[in-house]
Amino acid sequence: MARIETKTTSSPVGENTPRIDAREKVTGAVAYTDDLQFGNALLHARIKRSSHPHALIKKIDITKALSLPGVKAIVTGGDFPGYIGLYLQDRYIFCRDRVRYVGDPVAGVAAVSEEIAQKALDLIEVEYEILEPVLDPEFGVSPEAPVLHPDLGQYVVAGFIFPKPGTNISNHFKLRKGNVDSAWEKCAAVIERSYRIPHIQHVPLEPHIAIAKVGEMGDVTLWASSQSPFAQRNLIAQSLGLSQSEMRVISPAVGGGFGGKAGVSMESLAVAIAMKVKGHPVKLRLTREEEFYTAFVRQGLVAHFKMGCDNKGQLLAMENKFYWDGGAYTEYGVNIARAAGYSCTGPYEVPNVKGDSYCVYTNHPVGGPMRGFGMPEMHAGLEQCMDELALQIGMDAVEFRKINCLKTNSILATGGRIHPIGLLECIEKVSEAIGWGKKASPSAPNKRRGKGVAAMWKAPAMPPNAGSSAWVELAEDGKVNVGIGGQDLGQGSFTISAQMAAATLGVPYEWVHVAAPVDTRYSPYEWQTVASRLTWSMGNAIVNAAKDVRRQILDLVAEAWEESPDELDIVNGVVVSYKSEKETPLKNLVIYGLPNPDGKGWKGGPIIGRGSFMPNDVTGLDSETGQGEHGVVHYTTGAQAIELEVDLDTGRIEIIKGVAAFDVGKAINPDMVKAQMEGGMVQGLSSALFEHLKLKDGFVQNPSFVDYRIATSTDTPKEMQSIIVEVPQDDGPWGARGIGEHSMVPTLPAIANAIYDAIGLRFDGPPFTAEKVYLAMLDAGIVKGAQ
């Protein structure tokens, strides 16, 4: 008995088509990188890492380790002189003269087993000269701080990043609009607040893993759990002095990314080691402990906000300063500082703005892209300030946001105007759904109940020319294969790719396969699977490729039938003529073409379509003022509302209800959009209540699931509601824009605002653990404690 209906979905865009890869995932059949079988030639790698946050490397002795039976090769930084980096080339593959964080790779071992490779690490002797570390970004920008990258001025850097050589500032984004200094006296209320947002980690269930093999001719193959096969090819090839076409990257299924598997982190280590053992595949997989701090982490932030409004609640000025704890290398993190810089007002219209966003080198783990790319960290404080400012002028927090939020054509802090957006609708809908203004009674005498709201915005943070491409071909059975370079990390990009191709072409969704795994040898180029950009950017490329196929098919049939292509259509995989009512299934013509009517020869041939998409109109932002006509491609906006209870006996927070509304333009698969909203809200609440990479003297104190708690099935809100708002994006496929990251952004401040509503307390930073909340209630006299 088949319990799931098998049907064909004719107009799949906007439908909740089932995941294209669900069956192979639930049977354990889908292959992740560690599931690939390589046979006995496989070698195993382990990395010798720095045990100091900042030190010079005086000497490395690998002789004892090399003589351990089973060890095949050991590499160090001496073997690899090239820099590597995405926006700023500031790191080596293996450290050469110095180490800059606890965990920095110093040597790599390839051996016949992981056990032997691990033993070899203990036999590698490294002599360090310890240097003073920088453990705080505000200290890092002070003149007293040691300069961690003395060569900053020589690093290759993207044109929109502005490092300050001779300092620890690897990027300073400035926003100057209007006149902030003269605006304060016009304000009826001004507040100043500071927040410390700690480091957290992505915690994908599948840790980072890379397998590299270098052939006799020096050609490289890299298998990696990767969001960015093409970027990895580009960056690693460049660093090793290879041509991009000499390197091939294959990414099997990815067990969660959240940004951590973008760019290059540990993948270059596997390739470097493999160069010493030509012909052998070399597997490097991170332990969970290593996953916590040796790939990417989410940067810490010290944020200072000053904002003021008039007595009608209109925001007049904001002066915001962000010091990003970027870590040892900020080759990726520099753009996070930039994105926060141009977004520093939050989703509000503010006429006078002074924003400074500094990416600062510290001797901490490497900060990199994590879901939200600076937006969760920034909104964490900003959305609390909005509540506090509203309170000061005696205005309701939702009313305050409705007055100030961006609406279609509002002027942006960077100049220019925003495209049509549904932010106001999102704020209204979540407020209504949470019962804003109505106080619900606590569930027990020892609980306090509160509600909070927060809004957000985010643009895809990427270079102005980040491109996508796609190809579409068909088989003899008329079914479709779509080639893409974007990855499915679980968000469902493969599924919606099939939906969009099917809808454009005129075939059922069930006829479309996605050519996975992504393999740079056969898959078309995709910049990276980040920035919530695939639905919009890759979607446009897929539509173009499918349109190309459709045109070829209709032109061919039109010629054969002596009709105009305008009178033809493809419906459910059949070419039909509205004029003559003739029909022919696709399978009759997509490989072998059609015979000429006179029987002499054939026309057509194998149908293959291509499409590509790249933004053309991003103008850049002035380095002194941050102003520009069209600084980003678009924004996704939204809001969340939270109802929670605080337990007076324990300090524990329980989320009763969470409501989210995001303007996604067009939900290609509404159920999957909601799934992103749910997953993001829970990841957001996890960061609000539990998560904190505890750094002490440069060491992560809690790199394990025992001491770094993430949300479990018992922490999910009792009730979650996800609302889709659709104000179309004019250049998006069917009007779509992204959602993957945004759902995590407003959760923390919404929770903080709800805690304030419940018990009247705020904190200078998350997580709002039971211990922290309880002790704060004790200090404030809200509870008496043990007598």
Added chain:
Amino acid sequence: MAFHKINVTINNELEQVVVPSNMTLMAMLRESLAMTGTKNGCSAGECGACTVLLNGEPVNSCMILAVECDGASIVTVEGLAEEKQLAPIQEAIIHQGGVQCGFCTPGVLLSSFALLKRNPNPSENEIREALVGNLCRCTGYVRIIESVKEASRIQSAMVT
């Protein structure tokens, strides 16, 4: 390092495997038998990605030695479906949209399967408690919880 020949029934098939003393059940499945459906998320018994059933009980296979399984019966994710017919919990999780990256999914399916065996009509709280040892970073758990409820309904319908 000593080696041991053990007899273990996996998904109703008797296997004879030679394993070193220190090999975990997870490593035996993934490496000796190339049964890679069982996933390695932490090797520390914390995340539940390696969950299998050992004599009907859900265990973290990374915390069980292979030698302990001599004479035991193991069920892995590969054993849930019968021929082409997926188990109710597998159908339900697809239907509810409870699969995203899929890495936690095998462990979640086995914990849920074991729950429904011992408690065919669990309450929402009982479902949450049973799954507390299976970490998921993608879904936020809601649809996983709904999947268990749906599987419970499907199984009740089958019995009556």
